[in-house]
Amino acid sequence: MTPxxxxxxxxxxxxxxxxxxxxxxxxxxxxxxxxxxTVDQIAKSCGLSKPNLLYYFRRKEDIYVAVLEHTLHDWxxxxxxxxxxxxxxxxxxxxxxxxxxxxxxxxxxxxxxxNEILHGAPAIGAFLKGPLKELVDEKASIIAGWxxxxxxxxxxxxHLVFAxxxxxxxxxxxxxxxxxxxxxxxxxxxxxxxxxxxxxVEGLKPGPAVRG
Amino acid sequence: MTPxxxxxxxxxxxxxxxxxxxxxxxxxxxxxxxxxxTVDQIAKSCGLSKPNLLYYFRRKEDIYVAVLEHTLHDWxxxxxxxxxxxxxxxxxxxxxxxxxxxxxxxxxxxxxxxNEILHGAPAIGAFLKGPLKELVDEKASIIAGWxxxxxxxxxxxxHLVFAxxxxxxxxxxxxxxxxxxxxxxxxxxxxxxxxxxxxxVEGLKPGPAVRG
DNA sequence: ACCGCTCTTGACCATCTGATCAAGAATTAA
DNA sequence: TTAATTCTTGATCAGATGGTCAAGAGCGGT
Numbered sequence: 001m002t003p004x005x006x007x008x009x010x011x012x013x014x015x016x017x018x019x020x021x022x023x024x025x026x027x028x029x030x031x032x033x034x035x036x037x038t039v040d041q042i043a044k045s046c047g048l049s050k051p052n053l054l055y056y057f058r059r060k061e062d063i064y065v066a067v068l069e070h071t072l073h074d075w076x077x078x079x080x081x082x083x084x085x086x087x088x089x090x091x092x093x094x095x096x097x098x099x100x101x102x103x104x105x106x107x108x109x110x111x112x113x114x115n116e117i118l119h120g121a122p123a124i125g126a127f128l129k130g131p132l133k134e135l136v137d138e139k140a141s142i143i144a145g146w147x148x149x150x151x152x153x154x155x156x157x158x159h160l161v162f163a164x165x166x167x168x169x170x171x172x173x174x175x176x177x178x179x180x181x182x183x184x185x186x187x188x189x190x191x192x193x194x195x196x197x198x199x200x201v202e203g204l205k206p207g208p209a210v211r212g
Numbered sequence: 213m214t215p216x217x218x219x220x221x222x223x224x225x226x227x228x229x230x231x232x233x234x235x236x237x238x239x240x241x242x243x244x245x246x247x248x249x250t251v252d253q254i255a256k257s258c259g260l261s262k263p264n265l266l267y268y269f270r271r272k273e274d275i276y277v278a279v280l281e282h283t284l285h286d287w288x289x290x291x292x293x294x295x296x297x298x299x300x301x302x303x304x305x306x307x308x309x310x311x312x313x314x315x316x317x318x319x320x321x322x323x324x325x326x327n328e329i330l331h332g333a334p335a336i337g338a339f340l341k342g343p344l345k346e347l348v349d350e351k352a353s354i355i356a357g358w359x360x361x362x363x364x365x366x367x368x369x370x371h372l373v374f375a376x377x378x379x380x381x382x383x384x385x386x387x388x389x390x391x392x393x394x395x396x397x398x399x400x401x402x403x404x405x406x407x408x409x410x411x412x413v414e415g416l417k418p419g420p421a422v423r424g
Numbered sequence: 425a426c427c428g429c430t431c432t433t434g435a436c437c438a439t440c441t442g443a444t445c446a447a448g449a450a451t452t453a454a
Numbered sequence: 455t456t457a458a459t460t461c462t463t464g465a466t467c468a469g470a471t472g473g474t475c476a477a478g479a480g481c482g483g484t
Contacts, residue, residue, distance in 0.1 A: 011430070011431090011481090011482095013430080013431070013481085014430090014431090017431090031331070031332075032247070032331065033245055033248070033327075033330075034248075035244070035245065035247045036246075036247035036248070036331070038470080038471065038472085039471075039472065039473085040470090040471075040472095048432085049432065049433055049434085050471095050472090050473090051432075051433060051434085051473085051475090052431075052432050052433070054472085054474085055430095055431070055432075058473085059472080059473080060471095060472065060473090111330060114326075114330055114386075115245075115327075115330060117385075117386050117388050117389045118326055118327060118330065118385055118388075119243070119244065119245065119248070120243075120388045121388040121389065121392070125388065125392065128388065128389055128392035128393065129392045132389075132392065132393060133392060133393045137393075153410070153414060155407045155410050155411055156403050156404075156406070156407045158393065158394050159403055159404050159407035159408070160407065162379070162382055162383075162390060162404070163382075163407070163408060163411055165382070165386075166378040166379045166381075166382035166386075167374070167375045167378045167379060169378075170374055170375075170377070170378035171374075173326075173329075173330055174326075174329050174330070174378075176329050176330075176333040176337065176340065177329045177340055178374060180340035180341045180345060181340065181348050181349075181370065191368050191371055192368075192371050192374070194368070195367045195368045195371035195375070196371070196375060198367050199367055199372065199375055199411070199412055200411055200412075202365060223461090224451095225450095225451080225460080226460090226461090229461090250440085250441065250442085251441075251442060251443085252440095252441075252442095260462090261462065261463055261464090262441095262442090262443090263443085263444080263445090263463055264461075264462050264463070266442085266443065266444085267460095267462075271442080271443080272441095272442065272443090
């Protein structure tokens, strides 16, 4: 049995193979979605036989949930770092930049979530209503504080967060469309970053109601 | 055979049933995606037998493509209406409002496209690279003209369009997440509309580089 | 070397699903 | 009415797919 008490310590081989599986599963699930992916595909992609893969994760859904959970934490890290003590404009700019870089560096994670949420979040609905909502509410109240202090243009904080999510993740989730329209110039993500920071941050800077 | 020459005129029943099928297919495909939907589901949803449905559309993919094409034109209409002779701020504001209302009134169409593009646009890739790119390029050059005339803050026109698409369609595509975080208050879409117009339009208004 | 446990796999199964077909029912034009 | 055409469906098929199982191979602690 397992070495000590209730803690199911992992074998070397277990740790290795589970990592292989999760990596391959992210690749496959993010490309084809849950229903569109087959256990065989994932197995082949990581060089294991199907029964062997199912030895580590009994059901297809178990793999899927494991990948989601494995990636969720990292994905939210930039929002967690929004600092109430920092300069509002600086903090928001930093968040936008961090998010768009995540979109660039880990588009598969973005597409995995996009697919899950697009289909009604059957696997992570509870997470969205719990931990995610709490985190967003917390950060929204920080932004509301900045607005109340006159340090930001008054906008709905929740919808500001949605706007940042939407615009940044767009480049990962809808890459096929972006590429079709503007191709894939080397400066693509840099242009996007500059444009988004300008657009959103200018819209956030406090100022006289009427300008020009 | 068909009544006159090469024109396959449609029977009353044909027109009726094809409409039924397309409506049901939009419902199913937008919810479960292409792979996640079954012909049986669509057939049941519109009260036809599976073989009967396949009498009108020989293959599952034919239904899918038909629904996409059937919806694409309408979906792009607001962008087509962007008027080079109008006031830039007014035109962009109107476009944002039109798009977010489409998200609200026809979220299924949005999710259908989102799913298609998320999976690499296998069915409409050619459309994206052709007609869509042309339309966007045309409108982007209009925006570029406004910027050159000093009537808009200088931002990359293509990325501005992406930002508008992303933020507005977010409310249809990621409804599960939005609902989980802020619930579904009656004012949701109105709040979103106000926030987005403020954010993006303030970011677009020309003004002195330094304010406050 | 030994032994218990972990790991691996070929063969197999039940189910789902897209698609076909032949035959009959309904519709339409004359 | 009649005959050609269109429409409808029960039965059926082939392939894909998630999942199981028994048996053997490999590994680690003693």
